[in-house]
Amino acid sequence: MKTAVVLFTRDLRVHDNPALAAACANAEQVVPLFVLDPDLTRLSPNRTRFLHESLADLRAALRDRGGDLVIRIGDPVAEAIELARSTGAEGIGMAADVSQYARRREERMRKECERHRIALRLFPGLTVVDPGALRPGGGGDSYRVFSPYHRVWRAARWREEVAAPATVTLPPGIALGHLPAIPKGESPDAAPGGETEARRRFATWLRHIGPYPELHNDLPGDGTSRLSPYLRFGCLSPLELTRAAISHEAEEYARQLCWRDFYYQVALTFPQLSTRPLRPRADTEWRVDRDALQHWQDGTTGVPVVDAGMRQMRAEGWMHNRARLITAAFLTKHLGVDWRPGVQWFFRWLLDGDVPNNSGNWQWVAGTGNDTRPYRKFNPIRQAQRFDPEGVYVRRYVPELKGIEGGAVHQPWRLPEKVRRGLDYPGPLESHRDEAVWLRP
Structure with a gap:
């Protein structure tokens, strides 16, 4: 394949990013793209600030590898298709997600790619185990109780981590677009966004992960990792974090990451999780x-x-x-x-x-x-x-x-x-x- 577009969504990292790694391995030229959807940026000033900081950090990481991050504003599907057509890209890769918004986006992307004869490939990466991979025995589309899910999750064969690409080759002549200004947000003491900060905190956390079982409920001691924002935006790979926790014999912390996967598989089969009761x-x-x-x-x-x-x-x-x-x-x-x-x-x-x-x-x-x-x-x-x-x-x-x-x-x-x-x-x-x-x- 000569050219591929990688549409970043909630996977704002270069380390263990399957969509980016596959594009760099199989295409001569790669167009990393992020589309700012105005409908989402209004939901939370705090997350908007974190997102914009993460995008700035991602652009810097891609530039270090010879590439860049293309920024567009509007509908992600329309902008990705337009960019693919203007660059002659034969394929679009993106991370799979489970929310109603994400699934509507994926379905529209699939239809538009078929219409324009562009290959579409969805990749894992937002969870440790793909949300649809584990099904309860005897029927049922998802696990409703955590303990049996945890047992199956722990015994499952996990995918291999992929390395950050050494180089990213961008086609010439693309209008890159400007990074949005970083807003203040509403919380004065909020953590900064970005993969660089995520990996710094990740390394620090591994040095202090030992007492987690005794300290994670201690309110004043705050013996938690505080890495959840970086997982939410994909600045940190949940697979890499979970494997590191297990290698440090921190099974209790890995169990908490399993809870995260658990709710993703619930949301996959019950997308109205925010508005309708499960019971x-x-x-x-x-x-x-x-x-x-x-x-x-x-x-x-x-x-x-x-x-x-x-x-x-x-x-x-x-x-x-x-x-x-x-x-x-x-x-x-x-x-x-x-x-x-x-x-x-x-x-x-x-x-x-x-x-x-x-x-x-x-x-x-x-x-x-x-x-x-x-x-x-x-x-x-x-x-x-x-x-x-x-x-x-x-x-x-x-x-x-x-x-x-x-x-x-x-x-x-x-x-x-x-x-x-x-x-x-x-x-x-x-x-x-x-x-x-x-x-x-």
């Missing part, structure tokens, strides 16, 4: 309480650990995994508010927000998804006392409570009245002020 009978009659929802969004519920998590998300575009569970459970199981506004609020702020994991985990917590114990109810005070016993995490993100020592910070309503009057911090929401489950741990 319809568990989708209870939710309360309509806009005031409670607003307080939850603003981090002013009066429950310190909940407010700390929500404020961390606003400040960093990221939230500790244990805090995500606590805050989501508080909205759905304690305030009784529908999980779907929670999905959308997280999706707006989180750098790692995507359909499979954001929506899948929300449904798990709400009891409408893949949890085998859908009626469990997490007590936020007990959770705080267990995973933030001295209140360090809470004081980090709720400065109004910095003057309260130790674990007393988790229940400010129990402080002496004189102390309470001096706090610029709300009491528990009126609608749940008397709820014994979390007021009396």
